[in-house]
Amino acid sequence: MSELDQVRQAGERLTRQRRAVLQALDTQGGHVTAEQLCDALRGEFPHINTGTVYRILQWLKGHSLVSETDVGIGVKVYERVCNPRHHHLVCLNCHRTIDVDDRYFHPLATALKQDLGFQARIEHFAVFGYCADCARGK
Amino acid sequence: MSELDQVRQAGERLTRQRRAVLQALDTQGGHVTAEQLCDALRGEFPHINTGTVYRILQWLKGHSLVSETDVGIGVKVYERVCNPRHHHLVCLNCHRTIDVDDRYFHPLATALKQDLGFQARIEHFAVFGYCADCARGK
DNA sequence: CTCCTTATTGCAGCAGACTGCAATAAGAGG
DNA sequence: CCTCTTATTGCAGTCTGCTGCAATAAGGAG
Ligand SMILES: [Mn+2]
Ligand SMILES: [Mn+2]
Ligand SMILES: [Zn+2]
Ligand SMILES: [Zn+2]
Numbered sequence: 386m387s388e389l390d391q392v393r394q395a396g397e398r399l400t401r402q403r404r405a406v407l408q409a410l411d412t413q414g415g416h417v418t419a420e421q422l423c424d425a426l427r428g429e430f431p432h433i434n435t436g437t438v439y440r441i442l443q444w445l446k447g448h449s450l451v452s453e454t455d456v457g458i459g460v461k462v463y464e465r466v467c468n469p470r471h472h473h474l475v476c477l478n479c480h481r482t483i484d485v486d487d488r489y490f491h492p493l494a495t496a497l498k499q500d501l502g503f504q505a506r507i508e509h510f511a512v513f514g515y516c517a518d519c520a521r522g523k
Numbered sequence: 524m525s526e527l528d529q530v531r532q533a534g535e536r537l538t539r540q541r542r543a544v545l546q547a548l549d550t551q552g553g554h555v556t557a558e559q560l561c562d563a564l565r566g567e568f569p570h571i572n573t574g575t576v577y578r579i580l581q582w583l584k585g586h587s588l589v590s591e592t593d594v595g596i597g598v599k600v601y602e603r604v605c606n607p608r609h610h611h612l613v614c615l616n617c618h619r620t621i622d623v624d625d626r627y628f629h630p631l632a633t634a635l636k637q638d639l640g641f642q643a644r645i646e647h648f649a650v651f652g653y654c655a656d657c658a659r660g661k
Numbered sequence: 662c663t664c665c666t667t668a669t670t671g672c673a674g675c676a677g678a679c680t681g682c683a684a685t686a687a688g689a690g691g
Numbered sequence: 692c693c694t695c696t697t698a699t700t701g702c703a704g705t706c707t708g709c710t711g712c713a714a715t716a717a718g719g720a721g
C-alpha cells in the first residue's frame with residue numbers, strides 16, 4: 386500500500402472504501418465492472434452504492450492505479466494497473482478478447498514523446514478489429 | 524454516395540434518415556455529438572429521436588463510414604471517416620485536443636497484423652496523457 | 662405502378678455512468 | 692484523546708446511450 390501513502394500529501398484521504406475497492410480489484414484480478422465491485426463491497430459496507438464506486442474508480446484512475454477500458458461488452462471494465470502492462474485486441478466478429486504485450490504500444494508512446502513532447506498514458510488499450518481466424522474469412 | 528450503394532447487397536436499406544445523418548456529418552465536419560445530429564435532422568424529420576440517431580451511427584460505424592470516439596468531454600463524438608485519417612492526443616491537465624497524423628499509428632497496425640494476424644481497425648484514436656506544456660510542469 | 666416482405670423508425674422505457682447536496686468521517690493539530 | 696476542518700460518502704436525481712415492440716416504409720417481385 387506504499388503507492389497510496391503518497392496521495393495523503395495533497396490532502397487526499399485514504400478511506401476504508403478506497404482501500405477496499407483496490408483490494409477487491411487485486412483479489413478478483415482481471416477485468417471487473419463497477420457493479421461487481423459494488424456487490425463485493427456490500428459485505429463490508431452495506432450502504433455502499435455505484436455512485437461512490439464510480440467516484441473511487443475515477444480517483445484511482447487519476448492516480449494511475451486502475452485502468453478504465455471499453456472492451457466492447459457494453460459496460461466499462463476496470464483493472465489494477467501493474468507491471469508488466471498488457472493490452473487487448475477485440476474481434477468485432479467473434480468477440481474474442483486477445484491479450485497483447487505492451488511492447489507493441491511502447492514505440493507509439495516513444496514517438497509521441499520524442500516528436501510532439503506528448504507524454505502518453507497508455508495503460509490498458511483495447512484495439513478493435515478482426516482476429517486472425519475472422520480476418521481470413523472476410 | 525457510392526460507398527453506400529454497396530450495402531444494399533446484403534438486404535440493408537438506404538433510408539432517408541441514414542443519408543441525412545451522413546450528410547449532416549459531412550456538412551458539420553469535425554467532431555459531432557448524437558444530440559447535435561438529432562437537432563440538425565429535426566428540420567427534415569420532426570419526429571426523429573436520439574435512439575434512431577444512435578442506431579444509425581452504430582450502423583455507419585459498422586460500415587467504417589463513421590468513427591465513434593471518447594475524447595474525454597463526457598459525451599461520445601462522431602466523425603466521418605475519410606482519408607487521410609487522423610487521431611487525437613488529449614491532455615488530462617489542460618484538456619487540449621491535439622491532432623496527430625496516422626503515421627504514428629500505422630506501425631502498430633502493421634505489427635499486429637504481421638505478428639498476430641490481427642487486422643486492427645484504427646480509424647480515429649484518442650490517446651490520453653500530458654501535452655508538452657503540461658508535462659514540463661509535472 | 663402495385664403488392665409484399667421485412668428492415669428500420671419512432672416511441673417509451675431501461676441500464677450505465679455521473680453529479681449536487683447534506684451528513685459523515687479522515688486525519689491534522691493541539 | 693479531543694476538536695476542527697473539509698474531503699468523501701450515501702442518496703437521490705440526471706444524462707447518455709441502448710433496446711423491445713408495434714407501426715412504417717424501402718425496395719424487390721410481378
Ligand atoms: Mn486487461
Ligand atoms: Mn477527429
Ligand atoms: Zn474473430
Ligand atoms: Zn496540457
